[in-house]
Amino acid sequence: MAIYKSKAVTKNGRKWYFSVCYLTANGERKRKKSQQYATKPEAQIAERQFLIDKTHDTIDITFEEMYYQYLDYTEESIKGSSKYSKVSRIENHILPYLGQMNIHRITVNMIMAWKSKINRATYDSGKKKYALSYKKNLMQELRAILKYGVDFCGLKENFAVKVMNFQDKNEAVVSDEDRIRYITPIEYNLFTSIIKELVFKVFFAFLYYMGVRKGEAQALTWEDILWDTYQVKIFKTITTKTFEIDDCGFHFKITNTKNRKNRKIQMLSILKNMLLELYEYYKGFEGFNHQWFVFGGYRYLPSESIDRNRKMYFDLVEKTYGVVITRITNHEFRHSHASYLISKGVSIHVIADRLGDTVEVVQKVYAHLFPEAEEGVIEALNMVEDNYKKNLVIKKEFLKSVAA
Numbered sequence: 001m002a003i004y005k006s007k008a009v010t011k012n013g014r015k016w017y018f019s020v021c022y023l024t025a026n027g028e029r030k031r032k033k034s035q036q037y038a039t040k041p042e043a044q045i046a047e048r049q050f051l052i053d054k055t056h057d058t059i060d061i062t063f064e065e066m067y068y069q070y071l072d073y074t075e076e077s078i079k080g081s082s083k084y085s086k087v088s089r090i091e092n093h094i095l096p097y098l099g100q101m102n103i104h105r106i107t108v109n110m111i112m113a114w115k116s117k118i119n120r121a122t123y124d125s126g127k128k129k130y131a132l133s134y135k136k137n138l139m140q141e142l143r144a145i146l147k148y149g150v151d152f153c154g155l156k157e158n159f160a161v162k163v164m165n166f167q168d169k170n171e172a173v174v175s176d177e178d179r180i181r182y183i184t185p186i187e188y189n190l191f192t193s194i195i196k197e198l199v200f201k202v203f204f205a206f207l208y209y210m211g212v213r214k215g216e217a218q219a220l221t222w223e224d225i226l227w228d229t230y231q232v233k234i235f236k237t238i239t240t241k242t243f244e245i246d247d248c249g250f251h252f253k254i255t256n257t258k259n260r261k262n263r264k265i266q267m268l269s270i271l272k273n274m275l276l277e278l279y280e281y282y283k284g285f286e287g288f289n290h291q292w293f294v295f296g297g298y299r300y301l302p303s304e305s306i307d308r309n310r311k312m313y314f315d316l317v318e319k320t321y322g323v324v325i326t327r328i329t330n331h332e333f334r335h336s337h338a339s340y341l342i343s344k345g346v347s348i349h350v351i352a353d354r355l356g357d358t359v360e361v362v363q364k365v366y367a368h369l370f371p372e373a374e375e376g377v378i379e380a381l382n383m384v385e386d387n388y389k390k391n392l393v394i395k396k397e398f399l400k401s402v403a404a
Contacts, residue, residue, distance in 0.1 A: 002068055003043045006036055016040045018047035021060040044072050048152060061153065063106065063145070064099035070148045084239075089134075090141050093118060098142075103149050108159045111142070115163060135166035180365065182336040187325040194316045198281055200309050202274045203295045207330065209271045211337030211355050214330040215239060218301055219254055220294040222279065226264070230272055234356065235262035238300055252300070261356040306330060338362065 002019070009015045014036035021031045032050060037043040047069075061069075067090060071083075078086065097114045098106060118135055142160045149155035183191065188208055195201040206217050215237035224233040237257050256262075267275075275294070282288050282297055295301040307330070314327045328336065334355070341351050342362075352359045 002065065003040055003047065003072060010036055014038050016043040018043050020047065020050065048073065061103060062099065063101050063103050064095055066103055066149055066153055067095065067145055070145050073148060086141060089138055093138055094142055103153060103155055106159060108162050111160050111163045132166060132168045139165050180335050181326050181328050181332050182339050183326050183328055190317050190321060190325055191313060194313050194320060198278055199295055202278045203301060204333065205271060205274055207333035208337055209268055210265055211334050213237065213258065213334060216257060218295060222290040222292060222294060225275060230267050231264045232267055233264055240303065257356055259356060263353060263356050265354055
């Protein structure tokens with residue numbers, strides 16, 4: 001079941017058609033080859049309508065054939081980077097097991113066996129290979145494809161919804177290193193004091209002071225810097241999770257932000273001055289214009305360079321100062337930014353707007369990270385104890401007065 005392009009084009013330019021195998025109610029196998037259409041989307045629409053009309057019949061296809069039809073069906077509703085991740089998950093972890101199965105022969109036991117196989121791959125090495133969230137995404141993908149089968153391919157039931165989703169082993173010990181990490185202002189100052197290269201010094205300062213995602217920082221151009229109002233426009237991101245290739249042969253695409261929230265973020269004077277220094281640096285390059293990337297110039301700053309240099313700077317901190325600071329990821333600069341603001345009493349609504357997140361996400365992910373929050377709890381509990389002692393003294397004095 002798929003869309004095809006005919007070698008023989010009609011006089012009016014029609015060349016796209018669909019071909020579907022299905023079983024009638026009495027078990028007879030048939031194939032439907034459609035007329036030709038002018039565009040691929042027209043053929044896709046016609047195919048979907050045919051499938052809807054044939055819901056009382058059984059579409060005779062493999063899981064893999066249905067998967068490719070499902071991809072066509074979701075083409076317009078899925079962001080490019082999301083599709084890239086979706087295809088990777090399905091083709092690496094679902095198709096090898098279920099791909100050649102006729103969809104009507106897939107059972108609950110087969111899905112449970114597939115789930116067990118993923119779990120064995122997770123724990124066989126003694127080290128966790130797949131995160132729980134990743135495995136749950138796999139189950140979500142499988143359920144979505146089978147739901148498509150129920151809706152359009154005559155599949156009688158979505159057996160994946162009967163199988164319990166992946167769960168983590170409760171006895172697993174979670175170390176501090178496996179939790180969300182952050183750096184304190186003191187650690188950040190040690191880290192940034194080591195950096196000599198201007199572009200990386202400003203890049204990591206931007207992550208820390210602005211709390212943006214790495215891809216959002218990579219996508220910035222000089223047009224996005226509002227010098228007069230001390231603001232930066234955040235409305236796009238860079239992703240390498242795409243099938244598109246740029247002129248240099250790299251997978252690369254600029255898309256809207258993760259949750260499509262455009263925002264303007266206020267920046268500190270110190271960060272503005274750092275950006276001005278970087279701006280003057282790039283102005284000296286031939287061909288410079290305001291469409292250049294803030295970090296990287298005519299081409300964005302590659303993630304590989306960012307990761308390699310970040311690791312090197314953490315190593316240099318230990319070598320130079322003889323201290324070990326928390327080795328955070330690029331995204332954990334964002335955690336550090338948000339958690340510090342929360343610990344200083346900044347409104348959670350303001351923080352959410354600044355991050356481009358919801359208040360619920362901020363409450364769930366960030367609020368517990370800084371030690372100052374725990375100290376606040378102890379301070380509050382001490383006040384309860386102090387009040388108890390004062391009330392006890394008052395009670396004793398009252399009882400003495402009654403006895404007298």
